[in-house]
Amino acid sequence: MFRFLVEDAKRFKSAVDAIVNLIDEGPLEVGPGGLTLRAMDPSQIAMVSFAMPKTSFVEYDAPNPVRVGLNFDNLSKFLSRARGGEKLEVAHEENKVVLKFTAGKRKRSFKIPVLEMAGGASREPNVQADASVKMMGGTMKETLRDAALVSTHISVEMSDSSLRFYGKGDSADFDMEHESGSDELIELKAGAHPSKATFPLQYLEDIVKACPDAAPISVNLKSNAPVKIEYEVEGAKLTYYLAPRIETD
Numbered sequence: 001m002f003r004f005l006v007e008d009a010k011r012f013k014s015a016v017d018a019i020v021n022l023i024d025e026g027p028l029e030v031g032p033g034g035l036t037l038r039a040m041d042p043s044q045i046a047m048v049s050f051a052m053p054k055t056s057f058v059e060y061d062a063p064n065p066v067r068v069g070l071n072f073d074n075l076s077k078f079l080s081r082a083r084g085g086e087k088l089e090v091a092h093e094e095n096k097v098v099l100k101f102t103a104g105k106r107k108r109s110f111k112i113p114v115l116e117m118a119g120g121a122s123r124e125p126n127v128q129a130d131a132s133v134k135m136m137g138g139t140m141k142e143t144l145r146d147a148a149l150v151s152t153h154i155s156v157e158m159s160d161s162s163l164r165f166y167g168k169g170d171s172a173d174f175d176m177e178h179e180s181g182s183d184e185l186i187e188l189k190a191g192a193h194p195s196k197a198t199f200p201l202q203y204l205e206d207i208v209k210a211c212p213d214a215a216p217i218s219v220n221l222k223s224n225a226p227v228k229i230e231y232e233v234e235g236a237k238l239t240y241y242l243a244p245r246i247e248t249d
Contacts, residue, residue, distance in 0.1 A: 003089065004059060005060075006089075007087060016072060017209075018050065018211075018238045019037060024072060024073045026039035030067075031062055033053060034060070035050070046207070053235070081108075082101060086102065087103070098111050125226050131222075132189050136184070151167035151201065154201045158195050159191070161180050197227060200245065203242050211233065226242060226244065
């Protein structure tokens with residue numbers, strides 16, 4: 001059993017939406033240190049790892065670890081009913097998770113059934129990146145919007161001199177390059193030998209969607225290996241992995 005209180009229900013929805021953008025349902029681990037989740041998307045090519053420490057909550061009581069299967073798509077819909085100034089209490093009662101919204105003397109509640117989830121949490125890929133870049137979320141989103149005009153895939157290439165995004169379509173090509181030291185890059189780390197990989201654009205758009213435009217996002221790259229993308233939303237740390245499209249000659 002557990003119970004935690006969120007000061008602003010709408011802000012908690014923003015954190016939950018970072019999960020919903022990739023998966024519909026999954027196992028939420030509620031333990032003494034906070035909330036965690038690791039789950040693969042239905043296609044098994046992408047993973048989300050979510051961690052929200054207990055310090056993110058006004059009150060937090062979870063003395064023993066509890067694993068609850070939730071439909072996060074439904075959870076997000078209930079959280080979307082939050083009104084300005086409402087607090088949110090989340091509690092575990094038998095086979096349901098209870099959401100209680102309060103504002104002054106007004107109270108509302110929803111009860112969500114707990115789902116049966118087979119197996120344990122997914123394991124994170126053990127990939128040692130050769131290059132990484134940190135930029136603002138808004139910069140990353142604008143780049144993906146440009147690429148979407150041309151192709152369903154986007155290639156990412158990093159070296160010690162530049163960061164490059166490019167794609168080829170049936171009727172047009174797209175190419176964007178940031179030289180090392182660009183004002184739009186917070187940090188670029190790479191070797192002289194470029195690291196590059198190609199990814200499905202729709203998945204990248206879903207992954208970065210919840211990142212605030214003014215928050216930093218990190219992209220960790222190794223040639224032809226899963227990319228690791230990290231950012232924070234309302235106190236929650238999100239880590240995503242996405243498998244590349246393996247190029248063949």
